[in-house]
Amino acid sequence: MEEGKGEVKHIVLAKFKDEMSETQIEESIKQYANLVNLVPSMKSFRWGKDLSIENMHQGFTHIFESTFESTEGIAEYLPHPDHVEYGNKLRSQVEKVLVVDYMPSKVQL
Numbered sequence: 001m002e003e004g005k006g007e008v009k010h011i012v013l014a015k016f017k018d019e020m021s022e023t024q025i026e027e028s029i030k031q032y033a034n035l036v037n038l039v040p041s042m043k044s045f046r047w048g049k050d051l052s053i054e055n056m057h058q059g060f061t062h063i064f065e066s067t068f069e070s071t072e073g074i075a076e077y078l079p080h081p082d083h084v085e086y087g088n089k090l091r092s093q094v095e096k097v098l099v100v101d102y103m104p105s106k107v108q109l
Contacts, residue, residue, distance in 0.1 A: 006103050008068045010077070013060040013098040020093055025062075028093055031086055032064060038082040041073035042066055059096065074101055 016025050029047055036045045044067040050057045068074050077083055091097070 005070050008071055008074055008101055008103055010066040010068060010074060011100045011102070012064040012066075014062045014064070014090070014094045015059045015096050016061065016093055017095050024093070028090065029062075029064075032090070035082060035086060036066075039077050039080045041068055041076040041080075043068060043073075060098065071101075071103075 016028075020028075033045045033047070036042045045064070047062065047064045050061050050063065066077075068077065
């Protein structure tokens, strides 16, 4: 596979601030999800809450997954005005955040 080509997952782990209500968190998630309608290179968005019984979440409570067709798609997404605006808002709502981008790989058995 050519370097930078192929599906890329953009993973965000977040812990919302304690003062954020469930309604505020839900609204923030809807705004995040709407980026798929505003940023052409963003192909899909999914999210969920940590439910692991291992207690290794290090305080992160919410997981967000966006899909892009390539690393170029991520490069277009990052400076996109709608992403920048939302990212600034999200940073003010979370206590901590972790971001990882990766290209899914199949294991050859």
